[in-house]
Amino acid sequence: MALSQDLIDILACPKCKGTIRLEKDQSGFVCETCKLFYPVVDDIPNFLIEEARPWSGAGSGTGTGEPAPA
Numbered sequence: 001m002a003l004s005q006d007l008i009d010i011l012a013c014p015k016c017k018g019t020i021r022l023e024k025d026q027s028g029f030v031c032e033t034c035k036l037f038y039p040v041v042d043d044i045p046n047f048l049i050e051e052a053r054p055w056s057g058a059g060s061g062t063g064t065g066e067p068a069p070a
């Protein structure tokens with residue numbers, strides 16, 4: 001079962017109440033404001049701030065990602 005876009009649209013970051021986005025592989029949600037990653041386990045998003053992981057940003061200067069657009 002995939003997460004529905006309708007569900008994703010109403011979800012918000014529990015910390016800043018801002019917009020979150022689903023990772024391409026649906027492994028979790030990212031809040032780019034808080035730089036937090038909320039994992040999805042068994043199709044259930046885990047929005048506990050205490051269990052969120054730091055998110056460094058894909059391809060944003062870690063040395064292994066894509067170069068930032070000019």
Ligand SMILES: [Zn+2]
Nearest residue numbers: 013016031034
């Ligand atoms: Zn946030």
